[in-house]
Amino acid sequence: MKNSVLIVDDNQAVLSALAQLLEYEVEKVIGIKSPGLIPGIIETQEIDVIIMDMNFSRGSTDGQEGITWLKRILQDDSDAVVLMITAYGEMDLAIEAMKSGATDFIAKPWDNDKLVATVRSGIMLKESRKKVRQLKSKQDHLSHYIDAGHEKLYGKSSEMYRVQETIRKVAPSDSNVLVLGENGTGKELIAREIHQASSRSNEVFVHVDLGAISESLFESELFGHTRGAFTDAKTDKAGRIEIASGGTLFLDEIGNLQPTMQTKLLNVLQNREIYRIGSNKPQAADFRLISATNQDLRAMISENLFREDLYYRINTIELTAPPLRERGQDIIDLANYFLEKYRAKHKRPGLRFSTGALDAIQRNQWPGNVRQLQHSVERAVLMADGRKIEAGDIFPGASERDSPDEIRRPTLAQLEEISIRDSIQRNGGNLSKAARELGVARSTLYNKMKSYGI
Structure with missing residues (x-):
């Protein structure tokens, strides 16, 4: 087993005996006499199981020192696996330790096979807790990922x-x-x-x-x-x-x-x-x-x-x-894909592009690429009158009489709207982050959103 165990006991004989017993069971065994060294060790090293005595001061027998250090360890690491060492007959102390968060207890004198089995179980529990913590982090991320679409x-x-x-x-x-x-x-x-x-x-x-x-x-x-x-x-x-x-x-x-x-x-x-x-x-x-x-x-x-x-x-x-302008027929195919998506979303069944709109879409240079096309089609679905989307719905201010050069590029305002929508979407709706990314004050972003109907 490639794991590490920390043993805390003021009795050198106990430290030596446990270290010798676990030497071939785990990769690393650390033995210390003072519990005051625990924080520094668990802060800098990955410890799987802590085996700790319940009394350290001379003459102390009530186990409260061990309970106090147990609570401190769990405060710093709620996933810590702590096995408390108790003397034979101190079952009340063992129960109190378990109620305070100890994983298990080891009674002295111990049975070697039972002690090794208890340590193995503790290591498996620590591994399980690590995996649960990792899975929780991944679950949170996946939930956001799934919701975003x-x-x-x-x-x-x-x-x-x-x-x-x-x-x-x-x-x-x-x-x-x-x-x-x-x-x-x-x-x-x-x-x-x-x-x-x-x-x-x-x-x-x-x-x-x-x-x-x-x-x-x-x-x-x-x-x-x-x-x-x-x-x-x-x-x-x-x-x-x-x-x-x-x-x-x-x-x-x-x-x-x-x-x-x-x-x-x-x-x-x-x-x-x-x-x-x-x-x-x-x-x-x-x-x-x-x-x-x-x-x-x-x-x-x-x-x-x-x-x-x-x-x-x-x-x-x-x-x-x-870039979209180099993708030929993909431009029209994507426009139709977005049309189908947004007419369903905004309940505009039967809405379609006019011949003039398709011609304008194909000839446009689309400096904002697919993202600009997507926003333009959604806006057109919302703004179109009747059952046809005209060129003017895609490019406000343009008409079917306009020349290719006149409808080729969007206005500055349109590009600004695209940038704002893009930033808000990229930042998951977090307006503070979007404002910071766009280099404007949050109040300015609010005003821009209001003017563009975002």
Whole structure:
């Protein structure tokens, strides 16, 4: 068994006997005489089972010292497994210890086989508690993931065929993937497709928008923290990397990482372990990394804005999401897909595009790509009169008489609306984060939302 046991007893003979007995049962046995050393040990080392005497001061027999230290241990780590050592005939003390949170008790003189079995059971219990804690963190993330809902990657064009072929080739491996592309091209959808086609598909997919995380919150969000690590750390919290263990970690907008954060991420990728803030215990980090950006990382490297060694770590495979304007018939197919989706959502059965609207959709350059098309179609479904969506519903202010150049690009206001909707969606409806990402005050964001009917 590759585990560790801490023995706390002021009797050296007891420490030696227990250490000798457990030497071949566990990987590490630590023996100390003073309970005052317990906090420092459990803070820096992963301890599976604590075996502790109930009396330490000379002449003490009431067991209250042991009870006091038991409560303190459980206060610091509610998952701790503590076995109390009691003298034969002290059953009342053993019962009191169990009521105070002890896992079990060991009566002196002990039976070697029974003691070993009790320690083994304690180790199995600690492992179970660890798994429950990890599963709870993953469940919380999965609940958010399921509630959010996600579009599927779609496209029949030759450009999308190449993307799908690359996904098919790289998904089965654990290689790091860097997805490049303009805003709104579906980089996250590509990352999710890779995850779903991989051997990790039954595990979590954790999306981290690095553009929405400030430098001060970076470590807490990615690495997690222990209770009391800083003022607002009321409980232990698993970081995104820990939650992603066994699954896929998707780092969106990786080009926004500041140099100090780049170094910390590089260390994780090199060592494959993390430290929660406030803890000196390393935790293994087993995840498949997919990153995405709309920035030119090579240019950023030449300008000393992005670490070259990190760049080579994250892009074992490089994949580019094509802009919508280069996807031919996919534009109309996607428009019809969004039309079907939103006429059902907004109860507009029978609504369809006019010939002029389809022509305008096909000829538009779509600088906001698929995301802009999606928002434009939903707005048109809401605003269209009758049973047809006209070009003016897609591009307010345009008509079917307008030339291609006149309807080619959206207005500044339309682009602003798209950016606001996109930021709110990306931040899960958190307006404070969206305002921070957009670089405006929260009150300004409220006013913009009101003016655009968001």
